[in-house]
Amino acid sequence: MDAFLHQVLAGLATGGIYASLALALVMIYQATHLVNFAQGEMAMFSTYIAWSLINAGMPYWPAFLLTVGTLLPAGRRDRTSRHPPGRERAGARRWSRCSSRCW
Secondary structure, eight states, X not given: OHHHHHHHXXXXXXXXXXXXXXXXXXXXXHHHSSOOTHHHHHHHHHHHHHHHHHHTTOOHHHHHHHHHHHHHHHHXXXXXXXXXXXXXXXXXXXXXXXXXXXX
């Protein structure tokens, strides 16, 4: 019974991770009409940072908070470097239609 409960909880945890990444992919697609796989890169990078902090001996919650606190501004910087605030992107809609048809 203990092994069964462990398998159920592990499956729910893994499914929750997949569901959150899928939800993020859908939200980005609905907002931009482009499929953006950079979120997988950010998720893998943040997981690696948290894993290395935990392996270095840091407790889980401080490692989690340090990872989120470090990568949240990095993601925001990446977003603003690609799309500066206040500047309208000319032709962005046309490009998204072309790119979705070219796949």
